[in-house]
Amino acid sequence: MMPVIRLEDVSKVYPLPFGDVVALDHVTLDVEKGEFIAIMGPSGSGKSTLLNMIGCLDVPTSGNLFIAGRSVREMDDDELTDLRRDTIGFIFQTFNLIPLLTVRENVEYPLVLKERRRDTWGRSEELMAKVGLEESLAPHKPSELSGGQQQRVAIARALVNNPAILLCDEPTGNLDTKTGTVIMDLLTGVNHQGMTIIMVTHDPRIAEYASRTITIVDGKIA
Amino acid sequence: MIFFQFAQRSIRLHFLRSLLAVLGIVIGVVAISSMGILGNSLVLSVSESLSDVGDTIVVFPHAGMGSGMGTGRVNDVITERQIQQISRAVGANDIIPLHIGADRIEVGGETGVATIYGMYTDDIPLLLDKTDGIYLRGTGGAMAGKRLVSDFDLKVGSRVSVGDATLRVVGLLDERGVGFDINPDGALIVSERWYSAVYDEDDFDQVIIKVRDINDIDAVKNAIEMQLNKRDTVVDVFDTRMILEMIITTFNSISTFTTAIGGISLLVAGVSIFNVQMMSVTERIKEIGIIRSIGTRRYEVMRMFLYEAFLLGFAGSAIGGVLSFAGGYLALIVMLEGNTSFLFEPSSLIYIPYGMLFGIGTSLMSGVYPAWKAANLNPIEALRYE
Numbered sequence: 001m002m003p004v005i006r007l008e009d010v011s012k013v014y015p016l017p018f019g020d021v022v023a024l025d026h027v028t029l030d031v032e033k034g035e036f037i038a039i040m041g042p043s044g045s046g047k048s049t050l051l052n053m054i055g056c057l058d059v060p061t062s063g064n065l066f067i068a069g070r071s072v073r074e075m076d077d078d079e080l081t082d083l084r085r086d087t088i089g090f091i092f093q094t095f096n097l098i099p100l101l102t103v104r105e106n107v108e109y110p111l112v113l114k115e116r117r118r119d120t121w122g123r124s125e126e127l128m129a130k131v132g133l134e135e136s137l138a139p140h141k142p143s144e145l146s147g148g149q150q151q152r153v154a155i156a157r158a159l160v161n162n163p164a165i166l167l168c169d170e171p172t173g174n175l176d177t178k179t180g181t182v183i184m185d186l187l188t189g190v191n192h193q194g195m196t197i198i199m200v201t202h203d204p205r206i207a208e209y210a211s212r213t214i215t216i217v218d219g220k221i222a
Numbered sequence: 223m224i225f226f227q228f229a230q231r232s233i234r235l236h237f238l239r240s241l242l243a244v245l246g247i248v249i250g251v252v253a254i255s256s257m258g259i260l261g262n263s264l265v266l267s268v269s270e271s272l273s274d275v276g277d278t279i280v281v282f283p284h285a286g287m288g289s290g291m292g293t294g295r296v297n298d299v300i301t302e303r304q305i306q307q308i309s310r311a312v313g314a315n316d317i318i319p320l321h322i323g324a325d326r327i328e329v330g331g332e333t334g335v336a337t338i339y340g341m342y343t344d345d346i347p348l349l350l351d352k353t354d355g356i357y358l359r360g361t362g363g364a365m366a367g368k369r370l371v372s373d374f375d376l377k378v379g380s381r382v383s384v385g386d387a388t389l390r391v392v393g394l395l396d397e398r399g400v401g402f403d404i405n406p407d408g409a410l411i412v413s414e415r416w417y418s419a420v421y422d423e424d425d426f427d428q429v430i431i432k433v434r435d436i437n438d439i440d441a442v443k444n445a446i447e448m449q450l451n452k453r454d455t456v457v458d459v460f461d462t463r464m465i466l467e468m469i470i471t472t473f474n475s476i477s478t479f480t481t482a483i484g485g486i487s488l489l490v491a492g493v494s495i496f497n498v499q500m501m502s503v504t505e506r507i508k509e510i511g512i513i514r515s516i517g518t519r520r521y522e523v524m525r526m527f528l529y530e531a532f533l534l535g536f537a538g539s540a541i542g543g544v545l546s547f548a549g550g551y552l553a554l555i556v557m558l559e560g561n562t563s564f565l566f567e568p569s570s571l572i573y574i575p576y577g578m579l580f581g582i583g584t585s586l587m588s589g590v591y592p593a594w595k596a597a598n599l600n601p602i603e604a605l606r607y608e
């Protein structure tokens with residue numbers, strides 16, 4: 001059976017006026033279902049580029065990329081968008097909640113996109129409870145929450161469509177150590193339930209939560 | 223739907239600038255609707271006051287011809303000989319030559335000026351209706367137009383001094399409104415004989431031909447032209463149907479023009495919607511990046527921003543539609559001297575939904591480019607945007 005993520009000789013080149021930037025240089029990588037992978041490496045080495053590629057926000061310049069068995073190269077923008085919605089969950093360093101929506105609506109949002117109707121069966125509440133958010137926070141706007149609380153909302157939102165893959169770009173980068181530990185415990189719990197996680201981090205202590213660490217230098221896996 | 227909520231909340235978040243954009247649409251819609259109502263009422267009121275039916279040909283002396291140049295007074299006339307020619311040309315149709323002048327009149331100490339028409343007495347019933355008295359027969363009498371009757375409180379038997387002479391009113395004329403042939407409401411009708419004697423004038427100023435079969439109009443016109451204008455243009459020949467059409471067309475153009483001026487203010491409103499939407503997109507680039515990255519399709523982003531433009535346009539058009547009654551009313555008070563009776567004509571009221579549709583349409587169109595821009599942002603770059 002095909003691994004949940006497969007990169008075959010994937011390169012990403014950004015054409016710039018003063019010469020092309022090779023952000024990813026012939027990367028080949030398989031990720032099996034249920035793995036928890038930490039990606040490390042110096043700043044500018046191509047970690048976020050790799051994550052964006054796996055997250056279907058960007059397409060490879062060359063090489064093949066398969067997500068859940070499907071080749072990304074052959075998909076149009078709508079198909080890539082649907083793949084992000086249904087198969088992938090994103091967690092960002094800066095939380096990236098939607099400021100116009102309440103906490104509950106943020107959690108509910110990907111589900112509304114997918115089902116084309118509001119969540120009336122309590123999926124959002126279930127997830128809020130799972131990430132440790134009190135129900136009284138539901139009607140609040142994200143700006144009224146602490147950083148740790150916002151990241152919990154982001155995790156709940158990423159999980160609401162029960163995706164196959166969870167992508168995290170420095171999920172604890174904007175949090176203090178104690179809150180970071182709480183978030184990492186949450187992610188570990190989700191991983192134990194079978195979800196594949198790929199996480200970019202600079203922090204070796206955070207990387208220890210992962211089952212495998214990949215180091216990238218100059219766009220290549222070291 | 224959730225994208226509609228986005229739009230509502232975004233507008234509420236920027237209430238003041240949204241309000242200003244809405245205000246622009248309100249003004250635009252009111253301008254279009256009330257200008258449309260005004261123009262249409264103008265056309266209606268003009269058509270109503272025109273009495274002609276279109277069975278009449280009017281012959282005038284051609285401007286610039288005539289003999290009086292040396293005296294400093296242009297004296298264009300139709301001579302007795304030309305009347306004969308016209309008479310031959312029109313065959314069995316009635317021909318009514320007219321003297322037209324004006325003079326000071328006096329009734330019981332009150333003075334004023336009146337138009338004086340000199341006509342063959344046999345012709346009078348062909349052209350005019352009376353409300354009281356009899357049709358003029360002799361030379362010592364006159365018939366009075368409706369306005370003259372009410373201004374001077376005339377009755378059958380009243381005496382009117384015209385210049386040095388005095389005439390007895392034998393009949394009162396019915397109101398006729400504005401016409402292209404004659405306007406008798408403010409006039410005295412006197413006999414041809416009296417007119418030519420008192421004013422020493424044998425030539426005529428105008429000839430009216432009543433055509434029995436309206437389909438003959440063009441043929442009769444051509445015959446007159448052939449008879450009189452063969453070498454030089456000595457007379458101008460009009461038929462009232464043509465003039466009627468010309469006037470209605472002119473007023474329709476004026477109506478279209480004023481409505482178009484209203485449209486310009488809507489254009490300005492469209493620019494302001496465009497501006498507000500561009501601001502909204504620019505401020506929310508990061509947010510667009512977020513929703514795109516977690517699975518919002520391009521057309522869904524587009525819808526979100528189009529809803530926003532639609533809501534602004536809808537609010538503006540709804541308010542504008544209500545205010546258009548007031549705007550139209552005001553325009554009629556000012557421009558039609560308070561005659562607001564045409565406001566509630568369906569052909570006037572239709573301009574209100576027109577204006578509203580234009581308001582919503584303008585907003586949507588102004589919102590298309592910003593929405594398209596939002597939908598086509600690169601998600602990664604949008605995410606990175608601070």
Ligand SMILES: Nc1ncnc2c1ncn2[C@@H]1O[C@H](COP(=O)(O)OP(=O)(O)OP(=O)(O)O)[C@@H](O)[C@H]1O
Nearest residue numbers: 014016021022023042043044045046047048049050
């Ligand atoms: N849109 C872009 N256009 C041009 N160059 C880019 C673009 N995105 C990334 N790059 C370049 O690609 C390389 C890899 O960038 P990337 O963001 O993947 O690094 P990173 O490992 O995530 O760094 P950091 O640890 O600082 O987040 C860098 O040299 C960067 O300048």
Ligand SMILES: [Mg+2]
Nearest residue numbers: 047048049169
């Ligand atoms: Mg990075």
